[in-house]
Amino acid sequence: MALPALSRLVTLCIVMVLVGLLPWLSGRDPALSILRARSGDQNPTPEALEAIRQQLGLALGPAENLRLWLAGLLRGDAGVSWISGGPVMPGIVAAMQVSLVLMAAAFLVAAVTALLLCLPTLARGLRGKGGLSSGAVAAALTALPEFMLSSLLLVIVAVWLEWLPPYGWGTPAQAILPALALGLPAGGLLGRLLSDGLAATFSEPWLATWATAGFSRARIARAAARRTLPGVMPQIAMIMVGMTGGAVAVEQVFAIPGLGRLVLGSASAQDMPALQAGILVLLLNAVLIGTVMHLLRGLLLGRALQLGALPVPQVSHPAPRYGWAVPAAVLALLLAVVLAGLPRDPFASEYIRLQAPSLALPLGADGLGRDVLARVAHGALSTIGMAALVTAIALVTGLAVGMFPRLAAGPIEIAKATPPVIAGLAVAAAMGPGSHGAVIAVAAVAWAPLAAHTAALATEVRAQPHVRIAPVLGVGPLRLMVRYVLPAVVGPVTRHAMLRLPGIALALAALGFLGLGPRPPSPEWGLILAEAMPYMERAPWAVLTPVLALSLLSVLAVTLAALLRR
Template identity: 70%
Template sequence: MIRTLDRLTPALSRGVTLCAVMVLVAMLPWISGRDPARSILRARMGEQDASPEALAALRDRLGLAEGPVAHMRGWFAGLAQGDWGTSWISGAPVLPGMVKALGVSLTLMSAAFAVALVTAVLLAGPTMRRGLRGRDTRSSGTVAASLTAMPEFMLSALFLVVFSVWLGWLPPYGWQGPAHVVLPALALGLPGGGLLGRLLTNAVAATFHERWIATWAVAGFSRRQIARAVLRRSLPALMPQMGMIVVGMTGGAIAVEQVFSIPGLGRAVLGAASAQDLPALQAGILILLLNALVIGVVANLIRVALLGRALHMGALPVARVVPLPPDPRLWLVPAAVVVILLVLLAAGLPRDPFTSQFLRLQPPGFDLPLGADGLGRDVLARIAHGALSTVGMAVLVTLISLFIGLGMGLMPRLAIGLIEVTKATPPTIAALIVVAAMGPSAPGALLAVTAVAWAPLAAHTAALVTEARAQPHVRIAPILGVGPLRLIPRSILPAIFGPVLRHAMLRLPGNALALAALGFLGLGARPPSPEWGLILADALPYVERAPLAVLTSVLALALISVLGVSLVSMTRR
């Protein structure tokens, strides 16, 4: 009975979580605390006040007078019949437009995934060649980590400046031919390719440490046969992560489509969120979630097909790659980044980040080291004050996520469904739901990033808790009369807190970049806040007249990326 319950609990957790997500999407018009009828009329009529009669008539026509529960039932019934709602702005059905935008996004994501695969093969190629020649397969992974740490919106702005404005090689905006696909696909695919390349490199290196490699070499198998077998052995473990990478592209595609003016699903959903067109937003979020679910199922099916009979025979040994020896020089990189940030703070904090006291887009000079933005404000002052805002919010997100992750990870069977769904949700999608509820704001961005940032920490905690409970002194504790309320603080938490805390600190730069991405998309801090993502968004319209303004913001964000890369590189040794 207990074993059956243990098996059913994870499945029940997944089912409850999926149902809760569907109910949350269905209740978007109501969770904001605003009158849905008033929101509809405001979306159609601007800021004009609606009469009570018009509000009552609209509630009756749309079924809002019956309340949220009845409206939710009607929404689910409409989904079953293919009716996904009617736009509050245009009055047209939302599904055809969203499906058309989905086709554009899938084309972009396919090209980006091809870029990611090529990047991963190029990154893992040297490790494969060294393994086939019997050499050391350990790798620092610096290049892969560098690509992984670059957010899509930052790469998009950088490529726009370099390849479209300065070099003029590729078109900057639109979706009219193959040439318009190149820069968006590179911006979207390179970060995923870096992560996939790092995972593939580690998996290949681990496989070459298994004993059967030497046996095959002695038996006379060719290098090509061994390489094929190594890939067949390495890829199954990567399929869940590969699915997560593709799901992550759905969030990154929103920023890429916004920068390059691509009429895809991400841009359509972002526009619906900005206009508070909640039926369109509901349909877009639901399509994004279904897309993530399908990707996860396909990745798992490919994994099962690759494993074949070995999945049921338990014939998959696990090897650990010996880490590289520590290199004390790696501390120079994060130290240099911290010094640069301190210099920026010392130089910029005494300056005014809000007053328009210079010429618009004034170039850098002695009195204006980084120039002025499109409103004549001091860019150095805004970047310095934005550092405090962005990094400070990232620290708060990290600490809150740490405690939530520890709490949820201590009950892995009950929380497994919530952990899995949350890990597969990009911060951008969470932010869209938060914006529908409370509008764009800095606290909303903090809430959205925290809502997904805890899940990797919870998964790590759950794995460590399983290992800790398997220790002899923990297994014997209940026999000695130590109950769970005493066992967790005395034996479990001391064993897991240190590793999870280090993991949380490693995610600090990524949380800062996620907050900046939401600010860039208009889902976070509002003007005139000197938030780094918002600074880049303000500079982007002037990319052709003042590309240096865009590049300055990109370089500021690159500091956080470099810090994240250096920290990851040090911990891998």
């Protein structure tokens, strides 16, 4: 078996084992967790704990319970809920059906959005004019994470305008806002990727030959699309996997009884069997999406075109003259907010609850009478500080793992296919929600893109003649890596890591918003937004303020990513 395939198989087995051992990874007695979940007031006597162990077979120990859990999965049995006492699988299946409908509606929104964003590039290419459109709309859509866009749509469309129902599931009207919140960011990113690919395709000589030969525009457009799609299939797979993680936040905001909300509720209630089954289904869904996209790519390429036989479309992205203007302006605005709020106390409840903004209180007060400006300013330090720590961990891990690309193929692919929210659910189950758990969860997946970048650069360096001949001259493997390979990859990968910092901060904020990150009264941006949501009708400024701060951070992440691509 090839080393990369073996690496993938071993990684999948390790993930299955870790998910199966979740009840024991926390170091807490599972029987005590069950007792607390069922009745927090009951005295945890040895007799009560032993009765639970005997009832659920916990006395058999972790290894035997893992074997029984895996054997049950093969029979379609995911165990018994610690809370309800009923089988887990029927609830998982029912919730999965709801999530699949939501995902289908969201993907339809994403596909329509991407098509509309691609039309200008397609029209320019068919007229023989190269280049890209500005991409401003795509960038704006991409700069709105699902949890933030959900909150914004809920406040503006459902509460202020009263055009659509704010909560629930079961009617077409109730699906519109969740589908928009989940599909628009994905559509913006997908549209930008396809526009880039189409622009590169239309720069290839064969299309000019087809146009001269008199082929119709419709046929040329179909051929250009077929030429472009294989190159972006891996990115489309990652976008769909990201939608799986984003659905957790969307279902929570709009009270949709889907799999994401079920898993989040199971994590909060410490209902381990339901949480294990939900995490496993989400992970398998991510793997399935990647597999389907790989098969579709093969069908588009055709049997005669093997991997590597078709050159990847490349398009030049000339950096605009004032390319750093937008990120610099956004960064200056964020710094202004931080400097204005740092001297103020973010914890003191010295104002009237939900007090409106005024000169003395520029951004109003929250539901506990605390200064919103102070909390947002101090939250910037908390959120960015945690993001900097995660970035450093991800950089070191990515460099170390990426130096062994064949051995690390499995961990890199699994980590890239795991949204931070799913990692956050698993870590919260083992450690409980908190700042440390959020850092570990995001760091557990943030290293993968950096490792993939490191692996690609290291492969290029090792292929250079002076490096290939070094072992013949007596240079050992360790010295080769330290002397030649590592210095060539550290600089580019470090710059890549720094540009990922705003996106990592948004992932941490998403965990805080879902209750998987820092705990109250921490002034963390995601937590601030979650605490303000119940008061959106009475005090919309309490919601819009953290949304605006997160929007600025999103714009910073998107613009820096665009500069990195150029």
